Amino acid sequence: MLPLVLLLPVALLVPLQYLIVLGAQLVYLVWVLPCQDARDTADVLRSLADPAVPAEQRARTARAVAGLHGRPVVEALVQTSADAEPEVAEAGLETLCTIWRRDGVVGEDLLLKLDPQAQDRVRALGVRVRSPW
Numbered sequence: 001m002l003p004l005v006l007l008l009p010v011a012l013l014v015p016l017q018y019l020i021v022l023g024a025q026l027v028y029l030v031w032v033l034p035c036q037d038a039r040d041t042a043d044v045l046r047s048l049a050d051p052a053v054p055a056e057q058r059a060r061t062a063r064a065v066a067g068l069h070g071r072p073v074v075e076a077l078v079q080t081s082a083d084a085e086p087e088v089a090e091a092g093l094e095t096l097c098t099i100w101r102r103d104g105v106v107g108e109d110l111l112l113k114l115d116p117q118a119q120d121r122v123r124a125l126g127v128r129v130r131s132p133w
Contacts, residue, residue, distance in 0.1 A: 041068065
């Protein structure tokens with residue numbers, strides 16, 4: 001009987017350990033992974049403007065972010081569309097057109113940051129231009 005009484009506290013710790021492990025996994029899923037994804041996305045967007053990154057890779061990246069949503073993505077692509085490398089600038093503008101065609105609306109402040117030829121190209125998409133104010 002005495003060995004069973006000694007094992008009782010250990011037996012009570014097993015469910016507690018299970019809850020601790022489950023809680024750690026939930027924290028990882030809810031907090032750590034989204035934060036890491038945000039950091040990875042920010043790194044990718046920074047690489048779009050980095051002249052040390054080869055132009056071909058920046059153009060590929062600009063096309064790859066078309067599925068992402070959010071103002072930081074669009075702002076990075078607006079900057080990319082003014083890149084000195086024509087391949088990168090064209091990829092950025094193509095991606096912007098894809099995003100704005102899908103959304104059906106473009107912010108006037110972002111549109112005005114583009115060069116006049118690119119503005120005409122975006123307006124030709126038939127998207128609605130809205131004022132940010």
